[in-house]
Amino acid sequence: MAHRALVIAMLPAIGLRVLAVLGFPPAILFYGDSFAFMKEELTPGTARPSGYSLLLALLRPAHSLTLVTVLQHLLMLGLAVALYALLRRRGLPGWGAALLVTPLLYDEFMILLEHMIMADAVFVVLVTAAVALIVWRVTPATAAVGGMLLGLAGITRTVGLPLLILTAAYLLIRRYGWRPLVALLVAGAIPLGAYATWMKVEKGKFGLTEADGNFLWSRTMSFADCAIIKPPERLAVLCPTMPVEQRPYPPHWLWESFSPLLKVPGTANRNQLAGEFARQAILAQPGAYLGSVATDLKQLLRWERTAADEKTPYKLPAAERPISASVRGVAEAYEGGPAATRVVEPFAGWLRAYQRFGYVPFPLLTLALVATLAAALVRRRWDALLPGLAALALIASPPFLAAFDVRYVIPAIPLICLAAGLTLTRTDRTAPAEPREAIKVA
Incomplete structure (x- = not known):
C-alpha cells in the first residue's frame, strides 16, 4: 500500500477524536467567547470579528453542537491529509510525509480546539490551506482561492490579516507576475470589504472590530x-x-x-x-x-505546556460545567436543548490522561521553526519561507499587540510542519518559469 504510513498514523488520531466526541458531548464551551459566537442575532463583533459566527449560523438549523465539533475534527484530519499529499508530491517518502503531519494529528491542544466552540480550528484550516495552495502551484486561480481563504481567515481572527500582506509580498518578491498578485489581493479584499461594510452599516464605522x-x-x-x-x-x-x-x-x-x-x-x-x-x-x-x-x-x-495544578481554561474538564443563567439561553437555543459540557467516563478520563503528555513542547517547536527558516535560506528553498514566516508572524504578533497565550501558538504548528517538509525536498518546484531565450535569426 503506497500510503500505509499515513493510514497507520491516521487511525489512532481518529480514535483520539472519537474519545473527545464520546467523552465531552456536545462540545467544550469557552467562557465567554463561545456564547458570543452562538448568539442568534448576527452582528459584527466588538472584541473579535464574527466570521466564525457566520459559520455557526449556517449550521444552526441542525441544532447540534456535536455537528460543529465533528466538522472541525474532520477539517483538521483533512488538512493533515492535504499536507501529506503535498509533501509526497514534492518527493518525500510516505513515512517522512506522515511523520511530518503527526503534530497536527496528535497534539492534544489541536484536538481540544477542534472540540471547542471557538474560531481557532477553522482559522488554522483556512490559513494553512491558503498557504499550502500557494506553495503547491502559483496561478491566478490558486492565488485567488488562497486570497479568498486568507480574507476569510481575517474575518475569523484579525491576526490573519498580516498573512495576506505577507503572501502578497512573497508573490511580488518572487516575481510571479501581476496576475496572481492582483488575483490574491482582490479575492482577499472581497470578504474583508464585505465585512467592513457590514460593520459600517451596523455600527457606523469601517473596520473589523472595535477593540x-x-x-x-x-x-x-x-x-x-x-x-x-x-x-x-x-x-x-x-x-x-x-x-x-x-x-x-x-x-x-x-x-x-x-x-x-x-x-x-x-x-x-x-x-x-x-x-x-x-x-x-x-x-x-x-x-x-x-x-x-x-x-x-x-x-x-517552557517545556511543560500547563502544570498539573495550574488554573487554565485549556484543560479537559473532570466534571460537568454548569452554564450561568445569563448565557444558558444562548447555548440551549443553538443546541435545541441542554448544552452544558457533559463528562462521560471512561472516555473523558482516557483523553485527560493523554493531555498530560500528548503535545509538542514549545522549545522543540521553536527550535524547529528557527532551524527550518535557517535551512530554507541556506538551501535556497524559498517556497519553505512562506509557511515558515507565516508561522513566525502568528507566534510573534500577539505579544506585540495584546499578550502571549498558549492558544495563539497552536495555529503555527501545521505551517511549521509544512515548512520543515519543504526544506527536505530536493528542489523548489514553485519557482517561476524561466523566460525562453529569443531565437536568434541569422
Whole structure:
C-alpha cells in the first residue's frame, strides 16, 4: 500500500477524536467567547470579528453542537491529509510525509480546539490551506482561492490579516507576475470589504472590530508609567494606579472591574482613546514595551505546556460545567436543548490522561521553526519561507499587540510542519518559469 504510513498514523488520531466526541458531548464551551459566537442575532463583533459566527449560523438549523465539533475534527484530519499529499508530491517518502503531519494529528491542544466552540480550528484550516495552495502551484486561480481563504481567515481572527500582506509580498518578491498578485489581493479584499461594510452599516464605522486599541492598551499595562508618558488630560483617565510589579496579566485589564478602561463611556470612543494612549506609551517607553514582549516570548522556552495544578481554561474538564443563567439561553437555543459540557467516563478520563503528555513542547517547536527558516535560506528553498514566516508572524504578533497565550501558538504548528517538509525536498518546484531565450535569426 503506497500510503500505509499515513493510514497507520491516521487511525489512532481518529480514535483520539472519537474519545473527545464520546467523552465531552456536545462540545467544550469557552467562557465567554463561545456564547458570543452562538448568539442568534448576527452582528459584527466588538472584541473579535464574527466570521466564525457566520459559520455557526449556517449550521444552526441542525441544532447540534456535536455537528460543529465533528466538522472541525474532520477539517483538521483533512488538512493533515492535504499536507501529506503535498509533501509526497514534492518527493518525500510516505513515512517522512506522515511523520511530518503527526503534530497536527496528535497534539492534544489541536484536538481540544477542534472540540471547542471557538474560531481557532477553522482559522488554522483556512490559513494553512491558503498557504499550502500557494506553495503547491502559483496561478491566478490558486492565488485567488488562497486570497479568498486568507480574507476569510481575517474575518475569523484579525491576526490573519498580516498573512495576506505577507503572501502578497512573497508573490511580488518572487516575481510571479501581476496576475496572481492582483488575483490574491482582490479575492482577499472581497470578504474583508464585505465585512467592513457590514460593520459600517451596523455600527457606523469601517473596520473589523472595535477593540484593537483596547487590546494594545492592555499590552501597555505591563509597563506604562504615566509620569514618563505624560498623557494629555483626556487620556489620563486610562493611567494605571497599581505598581508595575502588582499588575495582572494584560487580558485582565480588558474585563475586570478595576480596569480604568471601563471608566470611558462609549465603545468606539473607548477604543479610540485606548489606542491613542497605547501609541503614546510605546513611543515614550519603547524599551519597556520590548521588554514586556520579550518576557512573554520567554514562555516559548517552557517545556511543560500547563502544570498539573495550574488554573487554565485549556484543560479537559473532570466534571460537568454548569452554564450561568445569563448565557444558558444562548447555548440551549443553538443546541435545541441542554448544552452544558457533559463528562462521560471512561472516555473523558482516557483523553485527560493523554493531555498530560500528548503535545509538542514549545522549545522543540521553536527550535524547529528557527532551524527550518535557517535551512530554507541556506538551501535556497524559498517556497519553505512562506509557511515558515507565516508561522513566525502568528507566534510573534500577539505579544506585540495584546499578550502571549498558549492558544495563539497552536495555529503555527501545521505551517511549521509544512515548512520543515519543504526544506527536505530536493528542489523548489514553485519557482517561476524561466523566460525562453529569443531565437536568434541569422
